[in-house]
Amino acid sequence: MDPMHVSVKCFALARQLVGAEKIDLELGDDATVLILKQTLAGQYPQMEPLLNSSMIAVDGQYVSDAFRLSPSHEIACIPPVSGG
Amino acid sequence: MIDLTHEPIDTAQLLARVGDRRAGAIVLFVGVTREFTDDRQTAHLEYECYPEMAQTKLEELVSQVRERWEVCDIALVHRLGRVDLGEASVAIAVSSAHRKTAFEAGQWLIDRLKEQVPIWKCENWADGRQEWVHPGLESPSHPARDES
Numbered sequence: 001m002d003p004m005h006v007s008v009k010c011f012a013l014a015r016q017l018v019g020a021e022k023i024d025l026e027l028g029d030d031a032t033v034l035i036l037k038q039t040l041a042g043q044y045p046q047m048e049p050l051l052n053s054s055m056i057a058v059d060g061q062y063v064s065d066a067f068r069l070s071p072s073h074e075i076a077c078i079p080p081v082s083g084g
Numbered sequence: 085m086i087d088l089t090h091e092p093i094d095t096a097q098l099l100a101r102v103g104d105r106r107a108g109a110i111v112l113f114v115g116v117t118r119e120f121t122d123d124r125q126t127a128h129l130e131y132e133c134y135p136e137m138a139q140t141k142l143e144e145l146v147s148q149v150r151e152r153w154e155v156c157d158i159a160l161v162h163r164l165g166r167v168d169l170g171e172a173s174v175a176i177a178v179s180s181a182h183r184k185t186a187f188e189a190g191q192w193l194i195d196r197l198k199e200q201v202p203i204w205k206c207e208n209w210a211d212g213r214q215e216w217v218h219p220g221l222e223s224p225s226h227p228a229r230d231e232s
Contacts, residue, residue: 011134012204013216053221057202060137076134076202082217083131083138083162083203084115084174084194 004029006069008040009076014054017046027069033058034065036075054079085159086142088133093161093172102179104156109183111190115174117167125210129167134202138162141201145193153189155180160193162203173205 003026010018025039033056041048055062055078058069062078069075085101095114102110117129146158156179167173176193180186197203207215 009134011202012132012206013218013221016216050218050221053218057134057137060140062200076137078134078137078202079204079216080218080220081198081200081202082205082219083133083201084198 002029003027004031004069004071006031006036006071006073006075008036009074011077012079012082013050014047014077014079017050018044031069032065033063033067033069036069037065040077050079051077085161086139086146087161088135088138088142088164089161090163090165093163093175095172095175095177098159098161098175098177101159102157102177104179106181107156107179108181109186110177110179111183111186113174113176113190113194114172115194116172117169119169121207124207126169127208127210128169129173130206130208131162131164131167131173132204132206133162133164137202142197145196145200148196149178149189149193152192153180153185155185155189158189158193160197162197162201164203 005026007022007024009022015021027035027039037051041051057076057078058073099110099112119126149158159177162174176190178186178190205217207217
């Protein structure tokens with residue numbers, strides 16, 4: 001199984017917790033959003049409580065845990081929003 | 085018209101944008117920076133967004149409003165960066181033939197914006213502390229809080 005390299009945009013508290021606007025991750029080539037979240041939580045344990053209430057967006061749309069990722073996707077971690 | 089801007093919001097311009105001869109009502113909602121949340125004092129707010137997705141989500145919501153209600157026009161501006169006390173962080177203007185439609189559509193739009201659009205506010209409290217607002221996140225330093 002070849003690894004897949006993705007980068008994840010981070011905003012608000014997520015950005016603050018990881019100290020970067022974007023983080024690079026290596027995932028299996030059949031990785032889903034759930035695996036992405038588990039990998040993120042493993043590498044950045046400080047993110048775990050926030051990840052539990054965050055959504056993942058792919059190419060600007062919210063996706064479910066079962067969504068299958070590909071390296072061409074633009075991935076973002078979306079903590080609970082507070083606009084307005 | 086949908087805009088994400090670092091400049092102060094010009095509500096008169098927003099009202100002018102939705103002016104329409106078919107309209108008998110224009111509703112303008114303005115969200116402003118409140119000084120006190122319960123007993124905590126705010127110095128100012130800072131907003132950030134995921135620009136491409138925020139724009140896309142706002143366009144989707146405006147399309148949904150047009151499907152659900154017979155509005156004449158809609159204009160929406162959200163401010164980014166620092167917003168001082170009393171200043172507008174968001175403004176929505178809706179024009180329609182009758183007032184009920186404009187009120188309902190405007191309320192629906194601001195409610196969905198607050199639930200779905202990737203924009204975040206950071207409280208800059210008067211005591212100097214900063215705190216990102218993430219509704220529902222359970223953490224001692226980030227207590228769940230009510231709507232503004």
